[in-house]
Amino acid sequence: MRVLGVDPGLTRCGIGVVEGVAGRPLTMLGVGVVRTPADAEIGMRLVAIEQGIEAWLDEHKPELVAVERVFAQHNVRTVMGTAQASAVAMLCASRRGIPVALHTPSEVKAAVTGSGRADKAQVGAMVTRLLRLAAPPKPADAADALALAICHIWRAPALNRLQQAHAAARPSRIPATAPVRKVPR
Incomplete structure (x- = not known):
């Protein structure tokens, strides 16, 4: 599986x-x-992010795009910018028919380091080790994007099994051959 991870900002x-x-x-x-x-200007920044993501999608042709789920922070301006960049990433992928998965920062940290409270240095160190790199990717946003991709690759099989089990446990309430009733006017 080839996953493009996006740490939006x-x-x-x-x-x-x-x-x-x-x-x-x-x-x-x-x-x-x-x-x-x-x-x-914000619009020009979003266009630049879109062009950058599109170039990565063109070059690497991922099967899935994993994006960090936006979470509430004290700084509303930061949250808004992160949400806008996140939406651009999801739009770029969806426009091409590429599935998008969202992962919270604590899910990513737990998947990569074993602790949902790991700091950026720990995430960078584990990404370096897991991908057998000579040095941690810089800046930390780049390492976080790799961590998102790793998290999804590792979690995808379990998530798929959970979704299948959930779908099997909740059969459709409307039979596929149910007659269509016309409502009188």
Whole structure:
């Protein structure tokens, strides 16, 4: 499975591509950051993020895009920028028919380090180790994007089994051959 991870942000949007399957060594195919100037108009920043993500999608052709789920912070401005960048990533993937998965920061940290409270240095160190890199990706947004991709690759088989079990346990209440009733006017 080839996953493009996106750590959304207006100033630095981390992007990383990882390929592999759960239980086997993973391979990093690319890592980087889409940057926008803080003093630029918001619309132009979002266009720059879109162009950057589109270029990564063109180059790496992922099967899935994993995006960090936006969570509430004290700084509303930061949350809004993160949400806007996140929406751009989801739009770019959806426009191409690529499935999108959202993971919370604590899910990603727990998957990669074993602790949902790990700090950025711990995440970077584990990403470096798991992908057999010479040094942690810089900046931390790039390492976080790789961690998102790793998290999804590792969690996808279990999530798929859960979804299948849930669907089997809740059969449709309307039979496929149910007659259609016309409502009198």
